[in-house]
Amino acid sequence: MKIDLTGRTALVTGSTSGIGYAVAAGFAQAGAAVVVNGRSADRVEQAVAKLKAETGSATITGVAADIATAEGADGLFEQLPDVDILINNTGIFEPKPVFEITDADWLRFFEVNVLSGVRLSRHYAPRMAARGWGRVIFVSSESAVMIPREMVHYGMTKTAQLSVARGLALEVAGTGVTVNSVLPGSTLTEGVRTFIGELYPDLPFEAAEREFMATDRPTSLLKRLIRPEEIANLIVYTASEGASATTGAALRVDGGLIPTI
Structure with missing residues (x-):
């Protein structure tokens, strides 16, 4: 299957490295106009330059914005009012015993990992629906269903993403917009x-x-x-025309880690 996303604009949050960077590269190779996002302007500029060199795409741009804050998200919207594909990939993790996780830690993880995607989806998804086409994908984790003892606060946010994505899929049903979650394993x-x-x-x-x-x-x-490119392959497919019947789903790319069918 040849995936052609020419004419589509894809925003990949948290894409200066790791899974997000691999996803941005995959979209560029599929012909999409790609917008790289991260908090640091220097890192965004470096990622854009590296992606252009690696993919040969001239349609890669970047927006530096801290979307874990309402102000940062508003700044992103001012620079990029519309997209066709939204990849909610921004996230943080850290190991910490559950009884040592403070209120501030719980709130910080929820703000970064969950509310960032809520804010962006709330802005972009209705605009996609009005145009009759769009893709929203949350990069969750196998930790959403197998809560890691060493970072319960991280697992909590990944479970929350599944609920948000499913609820959004219900809201845009029948509009041509699909909303899904992808669950990577350890990458x-x-x-x-x-x-x-x-x-x-x-x-x-x-x-x-x-x-x-x-x-x-x-x-x-x-x-x-798992290698980041292996995660990116599923995400790029899920954003394509070929995945038009897949919505409201939690798609596993976990290397068989989750011990259930």
Whole structure:
């Protein structure tokens, strides 16, 4: 299947690195006009330049905005009033024992991981519906259904994303707009590399990855970390014309980690 998104504009939040960067690259390769987003103007500029060099696309731009705040989201809307495809990928995580998670931590995680996507979807999805076509995709996690003991506050936000996405899909039913969630498993991003390195500081990374998968993610059928491009492949497809009948769904790309059918 050839995915052609020529003429579509895709906003990928949190796309200066990791899964978001891979998704932005996938959209550029499919012909979409891509908007990179991150909090730092320097990192956004660097990501845009790198993506242009890697993909050969001239239709990649960037907007620096902290969408974890209402003011930041409003600034984004001023610069980018409309998009055809919205990828809610902005997110944070950290390991912390549940009884040590403060009120401020709970609120910060909800603000960044959930409300950022709520704000953007509330602005863009009705405009998509009015035009008769659009895609909204929340990048959730397998942690939405397998709450990680070491970061319950993160898992809580990922579960919340599934509820929000399903509710939005109900609201735009029949308009030509689809809303879905994608649930990645443990993925080899800069943050996860650091996280695993902190868990197993005495091991070289390749050995630490094997130990992490065997000890901390033993239900994985893939038995390795997923690569960002593998997540991006499903997201780009879900945003395509070929996925027009998929909406209100939670789509797993978890390497078989979730032990259920």
